[in-house]
Amino acid sequence: MMTITTQAEFLTLLKGATFLASGGGGPYSLAKEIVETYLNDNTAFSISLINIDTLTQDDWGCIAAGMAAPSKGIGLTPKDIVEPTVNAVTAMDTLIQKVYSNTKFDGFTSFNILVPIEVGAINVVIPLITAYRLQKNITVVDGDSAGRAVPTIELTTFASSQDVMPNMATSAGVEDFKFTTLSLESYTDLNTAYSQLIGAGLIGIDTGLALAPMNGTTLQDNNLVKNTLSTAYEIGKIMENDENTWIKITHIEDCLSSAMRGVKLLCTGKVVTYKTETIDDNDVGYMSIKTEDNRIFTVSIQNETITGQFEDETNIAVTGPDSICYLSTSNGALSDAEIYDNTLIQEKLADGDDVEIHVIAIQADPVITSNEKLMTLWRSAYKTARYYGAYNSELWTTS
Numbered sequence: 001m002m003t004i005t006t007q008a009e010f011l012t013l014l015k016g017a018t019f020l021a022s023g024g025g026g027p028y029s030l031a032k033e034i035v036e037t038y039l040n041d042n043t044a045f046s047i048s049l050i051n052i053d054t055l056t057q058d059d060w061g062c063i064a065a066g067m068a069a070p071s072k073g074i075g076l077t078p079k080d081i082v083e084p085t086v087n088a089v090t091a092m093d094t095l096i097q098k099v100y101s102n103t104k105f106d107g108f109t110s111f112n113i114l115v116p117i118e119v120g121a122i123n124v125v126i127p128l129i130t131a132y133r134l135q136k137n138i139t140v141v142d143g144d145s146a147g148r149a150v151p152t153i154e155l156t157t158f159a160s161s162q163d164v165m166p167n168m169a170t171s172a173g174v175e176d177f178k179f180t181t182l183s184l185e186s187y188t189d190l191n192t193a194y195s196q197l198i199g200a201g202l203i204g205i206d207t208g209l210a211l212a213p214m215n216g217t218t219l220q221d222n223n224l225v226k227n228t229l230s231t232a233y234e235i236g237k238i239m240e241n242d243e244n245t246w247i248k249i250t251h252i253e254d255c256l257s258s259a260m261r262g263v264k265l266l267c268t269g270k271v272v273t274y275k276t277e278t279i280d281d282n283d284v285g286y287m288s289i290k291t292e293d294n295r296i297f298t299v300s301i302q303n304e305t306i307t308g309q310f311e312d313e314t315n316i317a318v319t320g321p322d323s324i325c326y327l328s329t330s331n332g333a334l335s336d337a338e339i340y341d342n343t344l345i346q347e348k349l350a351d352g353d354d355v356e357i358h359v360i361a362i363q364a365d366p367v368i369t370s371n372e373k374l375m376t377l378w379r380s381a382y383k384t385a386r387y388y389g390a391y392n393s394e395l396w397t398t399s
Contacts, residue, residue, distance in 0.1 A: 001048055001049060001050055001051060001054075001139075002048070002049040002142065002229070002230050002233070003046055003047065003048045003049070004045075004046070004047045004048075004049070004128070005045065005046050005047075007035060007036070007039050007040070007041060007043075009233070010035050010039065010047075010125075010128070011032055011035060011236075012233055012236035012237055012240060013124070013229060013232050013233040013236055014028055014031045014032065014035070014121050014124060014125060014232075014236070015028060015235075015236035015239050015240070015334075015339050016231070016232030016233055016234065016235035016236030016237075016238075016239065017031075017119050017120055017121050017124040017229070017232040017236075018031075018120070018121045018339050018340075018341055019232075019235055019236075019239065019325050019326070019327065019339075020119045020120075020147075020148060020228070020231070020232055020235065020323065020325065020362070021118070021119055021120035021121065021148060021149035021304065021323075021325075021341060022148045022149055022304045022305045022320070022323035022324055022325060022362075023149075023299070023301065023304050023305040023324060023325070023326065023341055023342040024120060024149040024150075024151070024303045024304030024305070024341065024342060025118060025119065025120015025121050025122060025123060025124075025148075025149030025304070025341065026120055026121045026122030026123070026149075026341070026343070027121060027122075027341055027343040027344055028121045028336065028339040028341065028344070029336060029339075029344070030078075030081075030121070030122065031121035031122055031124070031125040032336065033078055034078040034081060034082060034125050034129060035125060035129070037077075037078040037079065038078070038082070038129050038132065038133070039129075039132070045132055047128050047131055047132055047139075047140065048139040048140070049139065049140055049141070049142040049229050049230060050113060050139040050140070050141055050142060051142055051226075051227075052141055052142065052143050052219065052220060052224055052226050053220070053226075055113070055141075055216025055217070055219055055220060056215075056216045056217065057107075057215045057216055057217040058107070058215070058216065059112055059113050059215060059216030059219075060105075060108055060109070060110070060111050060112060060113070060213065060214070060215050060216070061111055061112070061113035061114055061115050061141065061213070061214060061215075061216070061219060062089065062092055062111060062114065062115065062210045062211060062212060062213040062214070063114075063115050063116075063117050063145065063156075063158060063209070063210065063211040063212050064085050064088070064089055064114040064115065064116070064117075064126065064127040064130050064208075064209070064210060065085065065116070065117035065118075065123050065126060065127070065208075065209045065211070066081055066082075066084065066085050066122060066123065066126045066206060066207065066208055066209065067169075067194060067195075067198060067206075067207050067209055068081075068198065068205060068206040068207065076205070076206050079172070080172055080204075080206050081122065081126065081206055082125075082126060082129050082130060082133065083133075083172045083173075083208070084170050084171055084172045084177070084204060084206060084207055084208030085126050085127070085130045085170075085208035085209065085210070086130050086133050086134065086208065087170040087171070087172070087173070087177045087179070087208055088168045088169065088170040088179075088207075088208035088209055088210040089111060089114065089130060089134065089208075089210045090134070091168050091170055091179050091210070092111075092166065092168040092210035092213060093110055093111055095166055095168065095181065096108050096166065096213060097110075099166075100166060105213065107215075108213075108215075110136065111136075111138065111213075112136070112137065112138055112139065113138065113139050113140065113141055113216070113219075114127040114130060114131050114138060114139075114140050114141070115127070115140075115141045115143070115144070115145065115158075115219065115224070116140065116141070116143075116144040116145075116228075116229070117144065117145055117146070117153075117156060117209075117211070118144050118145065118146040118148065118149045118150055118156070119144050119146065119147060119148055119149060119228045119229075119232060120148075120149035121341070123149070124144075124229065124232070127140050128140055140229070141219070141224065142226070142227050142228070142229045142230050143224040143225055143226045143227060143228055143229070144224060144225055144228050144229075145157040145158050145159075145222075145224055145225070146225065146321070146368070147225035147228060147321065147323075147364055147365045147367075147368055148304070148320075148321065148323040148362075148364070149303075149304045150304060150320075150321075151282060151302040151303045151304055151306070151381065152188070152191045152381070153187050153188075153190060153191040153194075153211075154186070154187040154188045154191055154377050155320075155321070155374065155377055155378060155381065156187075156374075157222055157223055157224055157225070157367065157368070157371065157374070158211065158212040158214075158222055158224075159187035159212075160371055160373040160374050160377075161221075161222050162212040162214065162218075162222065163212075164182075164183075164184050164185065164186065164187055164189075164190050165181070165183055166181055166213065167181055167182060167190060167209070167210070167211050167212075168180075168181050168209070168210040168211075169181070169182075169194055169197070169203055169207050169208065169209055170203065170204075170207065170208045170210075171203050171204030171207060171208075172204055172206070172208075178202070178203045178204065179203070180197065180203055182194075188377075194207065194209075195280065223367040223371070224367070225365040225367055225368065226259075227259065231255060231256070231259060234255050235252055235255055238251045238252055238255065239327075239333075239334045239339070240333050240334070241333060242332045242333050243331070243332070244331050245327070245328070245329050245330060245331050245358070248327065249263075249265060249327065249358060249360065252327075252360070256362060259365065260365075260366065261362060261363045261364070261365060262361075262362070262363035262395070262396045263360060263361070263362055263363070264360070264361045264395055264396075265358060265359075265360055266297060266308065266317060266318065266324070266359045266360065266361050267289060267291040267292075267295070267297045267310075267358075267359050268291065268292055268329060268356075268357070268358045268359070269289040269290050269291035269292055269297070269356065269357070269359075270289065270290050270354060270355065270356050271287060271288070271289055271345055271349060271354075271355040271356075271357065272288050272289065272290045272296075273286070273287065273288040273298075274286075274287045274288075274342075274345060274346050274349050275287075276301055276346070282302055282303055282384075283301065283302070283303050283342075284301065284302050284384060285300075285301050286298055286299065286300050286301055286385075287299050287301060287305075287342070287345065289357070289359060295310055295311065295312060296310070296311035296312075297309070297310050297311070297317075297359060298311065299324050299359075300384070300385030300386075300387070301342060302381065302384045302385070303342075304320075304342070305320075305323070305324040305342070306319070306320050306381055306382060306384065306385045306387075307319050307320065307382060307385045307387050308324045308359070308361070315392070315394070316387060316389065316392055317361075317392075317395065318361045318392070318395055319378070319382060319387070319389075319391050319392045320364075320378050320381060320382070321364035321368045321369065321374070321375075321378055321391075322361055322362065322363055322364050322395070323361065323362040323364070324359060324360075324361060325359075325360045325361075325362055326340040326341070326345070326357045326358070326359060326360070327340070327357060327358040327360055328340060328356070328357060328358075329356045329357060329358060340355070340357060345357075361395055363395075363396050369391070369393075375391055378391060379391065
């Protein structure tokens with residue numbers, strides 16, 4: 001079991017989570033601000049990450065996350081982001097005890113574990129700080145339900161196996177927070193409904209989510225992607241090391257090889273175009289990188305990167321759920337201004353700054369690619385990028 005006891009350890013983990021998020025998952029700078037708001041240098045704290053394999057049927061947890069309309073998230077404070085999820089977990093706990101106690105939740109007393117919905121700066125910091133805020137010896141699972149950041153709820157392992165009910169969405173507030181729980185047939189419907197409610201500001205512009213309550217045995221059966229937070233911490237340490245940028249890539253390859261996930265450098269170059277627009281409360285568009293040998297590599301964006309392709313090639317190079325990640329080309333320990341995600345890249349380009357990056361593909365975990373329902377849903381997600389083909393695994397089967 002890994003335990004986070006210092007602000008520095010926390011921030012190291014978040015740097016790695018930002019890298020693994022496939023361009024999305026929220027900016028590192030905001031996640032850092034959340035940590036610094038709740039945990040200053042003098043704060044004594046201990047947040048434990050528990051291995052999935054050690055859970056039992058006596059453990060109870062839920063997916064703890066936040067959801068916001070990307071275009072309306074400007075100006076949110078750290079407490080605007082975290083407190084809704086604290087409310088959601090508390091409300092879900094109460095709902096199960098009062099309404100569902102004699103159903104499949106027989107034996108439930110209270111949540112003692114929380115599960116990240118994805119790997120990304122914001123949806124990693126949210127369950128960790130929520131566990132700290134609740135002060136009930138709650139641990140956070142060292143794993144998540146996507147292995148990267150994803151644009152919609154249905155692209156998660158729990159959405160392919162767990163009932164939609166009960167679910168809980170709440171706003172910020174102490175005693176007067178808004179909440180809703182929706183009876184719908186699928187997580188696709190739930191994602192749409194929540195997006196519309198949030199877009200209209202009916203449950204806040206940033207909303208806390210508590211989803212898919214499960215005991216420890218069910219969590220294991222749900223095949224979460226294991227050890228993603230501890231992996232993020234190790235990658236964060238690589239990013240902080242005073243080493244050559246090419247050595248960093250080698251260390252990242254070594255780090256992920258133990259998880260049976262391939263790593264390939266797609267290209268190195270300068271970002272020359274970044275264009276997005278808001279469609280149905282999603283940031284949709286593309287980013288192009290001009291490589292050192294004057295090729296153009298373009299990634300499609302739906303909050304996160306979905307696909308990537310070289311302009312001079314017919315076949316697509318990489319498709320989700322494989323990740324397309326960014327690493328600064330700078331040597332030495334990377335500064336906060338070099339922990340790249342889509343948001344930071346867009347901001348730097350708007351300021352007239354150059355952005356030079358390595359674009360790195362990371363193979364999706366087998367528990368994702370072997371899930372037929374998830375892979376079908378990913379194929380639907382490709383259509384946003386105007387790609388109508390299937391998942392392309394050639395990157396991992398050719399030398």
